[in-house]
Amino acid sequence: MNTETASGAVSAMAEGTKTYGSGETALRALDAVSIAVPRSSWTAVMGPSGSGKSTLLHCLAGLERLDAGRVALDGRDITAASDAELTRLRRTAIGFAFQNFNLVTSLTAAQNVALPLRLSGARPARGEVRAALDAVGLGDRLRHRPGQLSGGQQQRVALARAIATRPKVLFADEPTGALDTSSAQAVFALLRSMVEAGQTVVMVTHDPVAAACADSVLFLRDGRLVDRLDGAGAATVAAVLTGLES
Amino acid sequence: MSALTLAGLRERWPLLLGALLSVAAGTALLASAMTVADSATRPGLAGLDQRQAFAVRDAFDAVAAIMIISAMLTGLLTVFIVATTFAFAVAERRRDIALLRLLGAGRGQVRLVLLGEALALGTAGSAIGLALTGPAVSAQMWLLRRADFVPGGFELGRPSWPLWTAGGVGVAVALLGVLAASRRASLVPPLEAVRGGGARDRTMTAGRWTVGVLMLLATAAQIAAAARVGLVVALALGMGVALTGAIAASRLAPAVMPLAARALGAPLRPTALGSLVDANGREGVQRSAATAAPVIVLVALVVSVTSALAATATATAVEARDRIDADLVVTTTGAEAAVVAALPGVAAASPESTPDLFIDLPQRTGGGIETERRFDGYAVVDPAGYAALHPVAPVAGSLADLDRDHIAVMERPTDGIGFELGDPATVTVGAQTVPVRIAAILPEQLSTGQQILLHRDLVPDDLLDTAPTDVLVEARSHDDVAAVRAAAEPYGDTAAVEEWITARTEAAQRTNDATLEVLLALSGLYTVMAVANAVVIAGTGRRREHAVARLSGLTRRQVVAATALEAAVTAVTGLVLGLAVAACAVLGIALAARRSVGSAVVEIPWTLLTATAAGSLGLAVAVSALVAALVTRTDPITVAAARE
Numbered sequence: 001m002n003t004e005t006a007s008g009a010v011s012a013m014a015e016g017t018k019t020y021g022s023g024e025t026a027l028r029a030l031d032a033v034s035i036a037v038p039r040s041s042w043t044a045v046m047g048p049s050g051s052g053k054s055t056l057l058h059c060l061a062g063l064e065r066l067d068a069g070r071v072a073l074d075g076r077d078i079t080a081a082s083d084a085e086l087t088r089l090r091r092t093a094i095g096f097a098f099q100n101f102n103l104v105t106s107l108t109a110a111q112n113v114a115l116p117l118r119l120s121g122a123r124p125a126r127g128e129v130r131a132a133l134d135a136v137g138l139g140d141r142l143r144h145r146p147g148q149l150s151g152g153q154q155q156r157v158a159l160a161r162a163i164a165t166r167p168k169v170l171f172a173d174e175p176t177g178a179l180d181t182s183s184a185q186a187v188f189a190l191l192r193s194m195v196e197a198g199q200t201v202v203m204v205t206h207d208p209v210a211a212a213c214a215d216s217v218l219f220l221r222d223g224r225l226v227d228r229l230d231g232a233g234a235a236t237v238a239a240v241l242t243g244l245e246s
Numbered sequence: 247m248s249a250l251t252l253a254g255l256r257e258r259w260p261l262l263l264g265a266l267l268s269v270a271a272g273t274a275l276l277a278s279a280m281t282v283a284d285s286a287t288r289p290g291l292a293g294l295d296q297r298q299a300f301a302v303r304d305a306f307d308a309v310a311a312i313m314i315i316s317a318m319l320t321g322l323l324t325v326f327i328v329a330t331t332f333a334f335a336v337a338e339r340r341r342d343i344a345l346l347r348l349l350g351a352g353r354g355q356v357r358l359v360l361l362g363e364a365l366a367l368g369t370a371g372s373a374i375g376l377a378l379t380g381p382a383v384s385a386q387m388w389l390l391r392r393a394d395f396v397p398g399g400f401e402l403g404r405p406s407w408p409l410w411t412a413g414g415v416g417v418a419v420a421l422l423g424v425l426a427a428s429r430r431a432s433l434v435p436p437l438e439a440v441r442g443g444g445a446r447d448r449t450m451t452a453g454r455w456t457v458g459v460l461m462l463l464a465t466a467a468q469i470a471a472a473a474r475v476g477l478v479v480a481l482a483l484g485m486g487v488a489l490t491g492a493i494a495a496s497r498l499a500p501a502v503m504p505l506a507a508r509a510l511g512a513p514l515r516p517t518a519l520g521s522l523v524d525a526n527g528r529e530g531v532q533r534s535a536a537t538a539a540p541v542i543v544l545v546a547l548v549v550s551v552t553s554a555l556a557a558t559a560t561a562t563a564v565e566a567r568d569r570i571d572a573d574l575v576v577t578t579t580g581a582e583a584a585v586v587a588a589l590p591g592v593a594a595a596s597p598e599s600t601p602d603l604f605i606d607l608p609q610r611t612g613g614g615i616e617t618e619r620r621f622d623g624y625a626v627v628d629p630a631g632y633a634a635l636h637p638v639a640p641v642a643g644s645l646a647d648l649d650r651d652h653i654a655v656m657e658r659p660t661d662g663i664g665f666e667l668g669d670p671a672t673v674t675v676g677a678q679t680v681p682v683r684i685a686a687i688l689p690e691q692l693s694t695g696q697q698i699l700l701h702r703d704l705v706p707d708d709l710l711d712t713a714p715t716d717v718l719v720e721a722r723s724h725d726d727v728a729a730v731r732a733a734a735e736p737y738g739d740t741a742a743v744e745e746w747i748t749a750r751t752e753a754a755q756r757t758n759d760a761t762l763e764v765l766l767a768l769s770g771l772y773t774v775m776a777v778a779n780a781v782v783i784a785g786t787g788r789r790r791e792h793a794v795a796r797l798s799g800l801t802r803r804q805v806v807a808a809t810a811l812e813a814a815v816t817a818v819t820g821l822v823l824g825l826a827v828a829a830c831a832v833l834g835i836a837l838a839a840r841r842s843v844g845s846a847v848v849e850i851p852w853t854l855l856t857a858t859a860a861g862s863l864g865l866a867v868a869v870s871a872l873v874a875a876l877v878t879r880t881d882p883i884t885v886a887a888a889r890e
Contacts, residue, residue, distance in 0.1 A: 063348075063437040083353060090436070091350030098440055102345055116349045161349075173440065 009036035009072070010200045011060050011169050016069035018055055018223075029055040031223035032069070037169075042191060042201040044211035046237070047220035048245045053204040054173055056220065060202060061094055061171045062086045074168050091120035095162030099174035103146040103154055109133060110142040113161045124164065132164035133157070136190055152183025159190050170194065172203040176210055188213045208238035219244055260786040261335045262363075264779035265420070266371045268331045271772050272324030273375025273416035278382035279320055280408030282390070283313035290399045297602060300621040305397030309390060312764055315485075316386075319547075319769050322489050325419050326543060327776040330496065332367075332423035334536035334780065336360055336431050338787045343431050344438035353432035360428040361421060368420025372413040379409065382768070389767055393760030426453060450500050458497030464490040465830055473837035477561050477692055477847075478660040483834050484554025488546040491827030495546070496539035499823060500531045506819040507534065514811065519804055522795070523811045533784045537813065538820030540776035541862045545824025547773070548766060548858050549851060550831030555758035556849035557835045562692045563751040565843045567744075569691065572596070572635045572718040573727045575746040578738025581711035587631070589733045591726035592719055596631035598696070600624070601705050601713035603675040605698055607655065610664040624698035626705050626713070635718045643667045643686035645699070652685035654699040659690060673704055680704060692842055718743070777862055778869050781813060785873030792874065793882035806874045813870035817863045825855075 018030040029052040037043050037060075045053045058064040059071055062078050070079045074093050078086065095116075096102060103112050110129050117124040133139050136156035138149075146154050155175060162170050172191070176184035184207075191201050192213065203214065211217045212234035219227035221244050229236060286309040291299045343356055351359075383402065390396050430451070465487055472483045495502075507527035514520025527534060572594075576586050583597035605620045629648040641657060648654055653673070655665050669684045682704070702710060719734065721727045731740050741749070792805050800808070832848055839847035 058437060058440070063435070063440065087347070087350060087352045090348065096348055096440070100440075102348060102439055104342065104345060115346075119346070119350045119352075119355060 008038055010039040010074055011037040011202060012072045013056070013060060013066075014070045014072075016056070016059055016066045016071065018052075018059060018064065018067050028223045030059065030066070030069075033220075033223070033225050034069075035218060035225065037200060037202055039168075039200055040195060040198050041216070042195045042203070042214040044214035044217045045202065045204045045220065046206065046208075046211050046217055046241055047226075048241075049206070051220040051244075052223040053220055055223075057171055057173055057202060057204050061096070061169075062089060091116060091165075093168045095165055095167035095170040097155065097158045097162055097170060097172040097175045099177040103157055105146050108143050108145055109138060109149065109157045109160075112146070112157055113164050116161060116165045129164060132160040135163055135193075136160045137186070150183075152179045152186065155179060155183070155187055156190070159187065159194075163190075163194065167199065169200045169202060172201060174205055175203065176205070176207065184210070206241075208234040208241060211237045261338060261783050262367060264783050265328070265331045265335050265367050266374070268324075268327045268776060268779060269368055269371025269416045269420050270374040270378060271775060272320060272328060272419070273372045273412045274378035274382040275320040275768055275772060276317055276324060276415060277376060277379040277408045277412035278386045279313045279317035280411060281379065281383050281405060282386050282402070283310045283317060284405045284408060285401065285403040286310035286313060288403070289397075290401070297604065297621055300604075300619075302397055302399065304621075305395075306400070309395055309397070309400070312390075312395065312761060313386075315481075316765055316769070319485060319765065320772070321415065323543070323769055323772060324415065325422075326489075326493065326496075327540060327772070327779075328416075328419045329423035330536060330539045331776070331779060331783070332364060332420060333427040334532070334783055336424055336427035337532050337536075338783065340431070340434050340438060343434045344436055344440075347434060347436035348439040356432040356434075357428040360424050360431055364420045364424040364428075365417070368417040371420065372416030375416055376409050376413055379412070385768060386764075389764045393764050395760065395764065454497050454500070458494050458501075461490045461494035461497065465494055465827075469830060469834035469837065472834040473841055475660055475838065476690070476842035477558055477835070477838045478690075478842070480554040480558045480835055480838060481551065483838065484550040484552075484831050485547070487831040487834055488543070488550035488827060491550075491830050492539075492543035492546040492824070495542045495823040495827050496535065499535040499538050499542070499819075502823065503527075503531050503534050503538070503819060506822065507815055510815045510818055514815075519800075519808050519811070522800075522808050523815065526808070526812050527815050530784075533787075534816040534819070537777070537780040537784055537816045537866065538823065540773050540780055541817055541820030541866070542824040542827065544770065544773040544777065544862055545821055545855075545858055546827035546831070548770060549825070549828035549855050551766060552762055552851040552854055553828070553832050553849045554835050555762060556755065556851060557832075557839055557847045558692065559751050559754040559758055560849055561839045561843045561847045562754060563747050564839075564845060564847065565692050566747045566750070568843065569636055569638050570718060570743055570747070571637050571720070572743050573721045574719040574731055574734065574740055575743055576717040576719060576734045576738045576740050578715055578717060579711060580713045580715045582737040583715050583717050586717045586719065586734050586737050589719075589730055591721050591730040591733070593722045594631060594634040594720045596627060596635040596718040597702075597715050598625040598627050598632070598718065599702075599705075599710055599713040599715040601626060601675070601709045603673060603700075603705065603709075605653075605700075606672045606674070607698065608669055608671060609658075610666065610669075611662055620698060623694055623696070624700060625696045626700045626702050626710065628702050629699075631718075632699065635720055638688060640686040640688050643684070645686050647685035648699065648701045649685075650680070650701055650703040651682050652701070653682050653704075654686035654688055655684055656688045656697040657690050658697070673700060675705055675709065690842075774862070774865065777865055781866050781869040782873055785809070785870050786877060788874070789877045789880075792878050793880075796878065796882040802875075802878045805878055806871050809874035810867045810871040813866045814863060817866035821859050821863065828855075 012035065014034050016030050016033045020027045020029055033056060045056060047053050055064065059066055062081060066079060070077060072078065073089060104115065113129045113132050114124045130139060133142060136159055138153060138156055141149060141153065176187050179187065195201055205211050212232065216228060216230045217232060217237055218225060219240060227240055229240060286306045289302050289306040291302060294302060346356060468483060468486050472479060511524035511527055515524050578586065580599045587595035605624060606617050607620055608615045608617045629645045633645045645654060653671060657665060665684055665687055667684055671682050673680045673682055719730060721730045734740050795805050796802060836846035836848050
């Protein structure tokens with residue numbers, strides 16, 4: 001990988017290619033995609049359904065392996081990282097926020113927030129967990145289980161978890177996909193505050209409003225990077241997206 | 247980490263209650279069988295003479311033997327049921343595990359969580375099981391008493407080793423049960439937490455194939471061995487084939503299941519509901535296999551063991567018909583034997599008495615010569631009469647050589663015991679011990695009644711006169727039989743040989759039934775519990791799937807019906823596989839019978855088979871419908887919208 005472009009990037013992919021299946025049914029999800037996500041930035045990834053958005057996110061986060069090309073995270077090449085290395089990264093450098101929230105339903109909000117820290121062997125202070133939940137406005141819901149929380153609250157618990165572990169990069173896939181407008185706004189504000197605190201957000205979305213909150217928007221179609229907008233408004237983003245879908 | 251373990255237990259309580267119950271019941275049954283067996287090893291013999299002491303010891307040994315067999319059976323069932331339940335419980339939690347991985351849990355941590363749960367469950371299950379040992383012992387003793395197995399003077403001890411052993415087995419089995427499953431679970435990719443829909447493990451793993459094929463080979467080996475050894479090993483064969491065959495069938499079930507489901511589902515497919523059942527059956531192979539496993543072992547065990555014992559009784563009758571060439575049997579005493587033999591119309595008579603005496607018989611075993619004192623299994627005969635009515639050629643020597651210094655013995659190659667002509671023995675009658683030698687060796691037989699033949703001159707007349715005696719009588723012609731029988735009537739109970747053999751077979755069958763009840767009642771109940779368990783575990787994990795089905799337009803009633811139908815298809819597949827295993831056992835028994843008595847004996851317990859089949863089918867359908875009804879109580883949109 002070209003270290004020149006990667007030097008300022010906290011997450012990067014060079015010539016990433018990924019194909020699912022083989023022969024007639026083969027689907028090229030990523031086709032020689034190269035991106036570099038700068039530190040302390042918010043990048044949105046958009047594209048029509050089936051364009052490879054989620055695959056890009058999974059590969060950047062080390063959840064899926066590329067067939068060809070290279071991936072780097074926090075200055076380290078993770079293209080062929082071992083499971084143990086990737087596990088370590090998930091504990092220390094990466095956070096996740098997905099549409100389906102990914103909370104452990106048997107644990108309380110506080111326990112969910114503390115879980116990654118505990119898995120990494122740390123014993124999180126009560127105040128630390130509380131502060132993270134306070135930051136997302138759920139300081140009074142410490143002992144609630146996910147089933148007792150609304151969708152927006154669950155997503156905020158997931159974000160509190162990402163805040164508590166202070167990951168360098170937060171990978172988010174449609175984090176507001178299942179939320180109403182006001183809950184979504186709260187989540188956007190949280191993501192922005194994380195970016196301002198020095199963290200990096202890579203977010204897949206199909207919502208132009210969400211994408212407009214990001215610093216830059218990448219557009220994918222058929223596994224290829226086709227366009228890029230910086231600091232664009234929702235209307236511009238929507239227009240580009242409509243162009244891609246037609 | 248321990249908080250996570252406990253949280254996991256709280257969340258998946260039906261799943262884990264099932265696992266807990268399977269450990270508890272196994273531990274209790276194992277502890278109770280070992281407790282009773284231990285108590286049976288210390289007969290109270292004070293103040294008894296040798297013969298009485300022998301009888302008491304014999305009765306105690308019988309209890310010990312059946313309890314040891316019972317303990318082995320429960321032990322193996324516990325391993326099987328607990329391992330299946332735990333492995334299934336782990337497989338049902340792939341999504342939870344993937345989520346842990348996503349949040350930074352290492353492979354080792356995943357295994358640690360699962361092993362921690364298994365340890366907690368195993369310990370709790372064992373503790374509950376040990377608390378239930380008292381009631382289990384009572385149940386065991388009730389069954390033994392009912393079957394008339396318990397000798398007078400039997401006192402139940404309270405040894406502690408069975409508790410330690412069973413408790414240890416409970417914990418160990420729980421840990422071993424998740425060992426393989428936890429390894430597989432640790433390989434679940436974190437990506438699975440992100441992707442919707444549960445990808446499943448490849449159900450047919452290399453380990454599964456290996457165990458399945460090895461067990462299949464073990465089953466074949468037992469059948470081959472049975473064909474060489476004969477029916478003496480029928481019970482062991484029945485149990486052995488049932489267990490190895492059931493393990494093979496349940497391990498290989500995921501490979502067979504889709505085919506079976508397709509075949510059984512064919513008539514259902516044209517309807518919308520039927521196609522759903524069919525598709526679910528093929529999709530949820532792991533679930534179906536886990537539900538079918540206890541059904542397989544239940545059917546295989548019940549049918550194999552029952553048919554093994556029934557075939558032994560029948561074969562013993564076949565053997566008796568082969569080895570007795572008489573018209574009548576008069577049951578009387580030695581004193582009347584001569585009178586019966588002298589009745590008009592009698593062509594030949596063989597009085598066979600069992601006076602009180604004992605024989606010290608040196609037996610050649612692999613390791614040397616061991617002398618066994620025999621208080622039963624002998625008959626005092628008149629060699630000429632015996633030879634005339636028993637068309638059996640000795641394998642060595644001649645019955646004509648029997649006299650007061652020479653005896654005949656039956657060979658026992660299956661027990662690893664051999665005799666040679668001229669081997670010395672002693673016969674003790676009253677206070678007098680007489681040295682004798684072996685003059686004839688008869689071929690092995692299934693019946694344990696007449697393994698040693700003594701000449702009547704060995705026994706003083708006064709003793710013989712009072713001894714219980716069967717006089718086998720052959721009439722001069724067919725026409726004389728009725729007259730001879732009428733004439734013999736005053737001297738004892740008369741019966742046509744066929745009636746006599748039938749009565750003996752029925753008596754043997756009653757003993758068999760009693761043995762079966764002791765052996766199978768509790769372990770059968772245990773297996774039935776395992777069936778219900780598997781169905782509950784499979785059912786509670788489908789809340790979301792059912793909700794989605796209802797949102798797609800199915801009524802709650804249709805969801806319940808489809809689930810019940812799916813359970814029926816699974817249970818029938820299990821029954822078919824179980825019957826295939828039972829068929830292997832029946833084949834082995836038939837081959838063994840051909841070796842022992844020259845003709846293949848096939849005894850199929852139709853009533854029991856039908857009851858077991860209908861019972862497990864009904865149970866699976868009823869429980870799955872109930873669980874489906876319970877998990878669909880909630881409004882489907884609430885369930886489908888809930889995130890995990």
